[in-house]
Amino acid sequence: MDSLTNIKLNSTANFVPGGPVSYADTLNQSLSLPCGESIPNRFGKSAMSEALGTIDNHATPALETLYGRWSDGGTGLLITGNIMVDRHHTGEPNNVVLENENDLPLLTRWAEAGKRQGNQIWVQLNHPGKQIPRMLASGDTLAPSAVPFGKELKSAFKTPRALTEEEIRDIIKRFATSAAIAKKAGFTGVQIHGAHGYLVSQFLSGHHNQRDDQWGGSLENRMRFPLEIYRAIRKAVGDDYPVSIKLNSADFQRGGFTEEESMTVAQTLAEEGLDLLEISGGNYENPAMAGAKGVRESTATREAYFLDYANKIRERVSIPLMVTGGFRSAKAMAEAVESGATDIVGIARPLAVEPDLPKRILAGQDGVVSRVTPRKTGIKVIDEMAMMEVSWFSRQLHRMGKGQDPKPDESVLLSLFKVITSMGLGSFRTRRLRANV
Template sequence: MNHADILGQSLALPCGVTLPNRFGKSAMSEALGTIDNHVTPKLERLYGRWAQGGTGLVITGNIMIDRRHTGEPNNVVVDDERDMPLLKRWAEAGKSRGGAIWVQLNHPGKQIPRMLASGDTLAPSAVPFGKELKSAFKTPRALSEEEIQEIIQRFATSAHICQKAGFSGVQIHGAHGYLVSQFLSGHHNRRTDQWGGSLANRMRFPLEIYRAIRQAVGDDYPVSIKLNSADFQRGGFSEEESMTVAETLANEGLDLLEISGGNYENPAMAGAKGVRESTANREAYFLDYANEIRKRVSIPLMVTGGFRSAKAMAQAVDSGATDIIGIARPLAVEPDLPNAILAGQSGVVSRVTPRKTGIKTIDNMAMMEVSWFSRQLHRMGTGKDPKPDESVLLALFKVIATMGVGSFKTRRLRANN
């Protein structure tokens, strides 16, 4: 089969739902909500654009389950039904060309910038960030048993609301150092109760979240998790632990495992740590892990990070290493990339390349490239095309300014409520 035939195959999930092709838009945080965390029409436009581009599964970015705890200004929060009309329009836009749209549900835990946090930040344990990020984030407060149970139910409530609004499925964000990832990590989770210590205790949190969501949405609704292959941190979440968590959730009935890696302190998900030549040649950062986990689980896998060419994408699926090709940054610049590949255009390669300013201090900032790609999402949200030649430095300054103003407004809004 050629590339288009391989990537154009449908995929049946354990719950009985079928995805139309093998392209999955991995979550990118859009920050296109209002300052008080409501849905806006920009999200409808953006996801309609990706649906038109041929992506079979689009996963939203960073939908928060508690408006008291958001990871950045303008995150959307779904903790009640007040936005139901706009949620329904967003869901319809994502499904408008026959694909699926899943909502990524998240709690940031202690990953709330100091300039945004108006009260305590929460985590499994009161472990601060390392010295490089300590000044940007508060030392968190350890969650109580009652708060843990409340958060579990919030995930389930948000999932049920999204199902009611017409979204095709949900994904638990268990990666990149957010709260679920913090519970899984022996570095961040130093509890001595049923939620910490052994891996069985540390993975109790995502397991109970999954069970609560499954009870809320039923057996025929897709439920996924995004999980780190490892967090690449001393004393943290290891590959072997990750595989055990994946195997446990698969046995519970999970529909899809998305594989990524890293956190704010070690952002491997963005390729920031560099990759071996063999990894670069086949493009996918986490394919070695996928090949190993494939021996232990039979559920569909989505590998995200590094894919750029139709050839590498097709090879990864054809080899059986992954079922869905997770792509993010290429779709921020080329929303029609899946259609181009599925149309059989030979040699299709994404135009995404590293974004640099030439100023070493700025280029080493993890936020720099993220800011540039975020700007492209905002352009599509306003009905414009992405701008591949936009100045990286200008995008960074605009995003920093927007975040600063947004953080101030958010703190003031919360203080007045």
């Protein structure tokens, strides 16, 4: 507790000198954003794909129920699961797609539920690029270049087709259109998904982007795509509306997006007026975002997987930062904010099990540690599947979307079976639907 009496201030934190003396006091400080809006506390729910849309990609009342639960749970910033900008290119069955205003009443109710406790709710916007499972893809998958996945995933994903200039411009426009609709529906901000191997991340990576035109080659060219998306969104929503990006600290892949390149992109976007940078890492082939596997013991003990990068980027940008990945205890969360390395504590899986975790910490329960633990079956070949744990947590989101409580003792094998079955059936129905359009 003594460390909390020595608060390190930074340009984005609203700390009162000599004020916070507990974890709750530290994490309950509001945060001002460059656009003029503010986040009421230092908890941020990072995006998790809910897959709670309809088979034809519309929003549902389950999303309203789920996000109302999280709003009541005390999280100051809620970021939705990845909402797609193109109905013909979705990352999984039952993604929500935001192309037009047809769902405006449902979207408005979702937004209202998600901000009913005075918190912020932002829409994460995404295009999967080539990261569409083969069983779901009904046509060409698209990418900066026609670079296939490595041998371990090649059978699960198609070799993509390189985007044309016209298609690139269309996707940029789609991001802006979706952002404008989100604002009209009452969502309080938007986030560009630039991490985890999706299309924006693919453009940034020298491995996936091997173009020789203005969209590839040098880092200046490779980051043109996210920069143009940001500018188009900013033009569509105005200067007083929060716009964020989720960015990989690195791809952890030979020839891919490096840490130094990531910091240059972050600095460039910060200079353009970005309101919040969320830091994560990895992709489907190297899923650093999926858990602590492979991280140094000291990093796992500290809990925040990407805090080293955050400390480095803090020297180059003054905009608010959100570090996601690994946080489990009130102590680690408060110390990360107090140190100045991050402004928002990004949490995801803990909120799938304990949607009221922030509320409990803010109530002064300094000894709170999330009940989230690694999910294992004891069957090595299954436990090594990247999808295994994701499936279990996805099931908890679906339970809350039905108005039920999470089920911490739910069978991991049963969850995996149900999710795989649902994805297979959903992919078949999606392909058939698109074929008949």
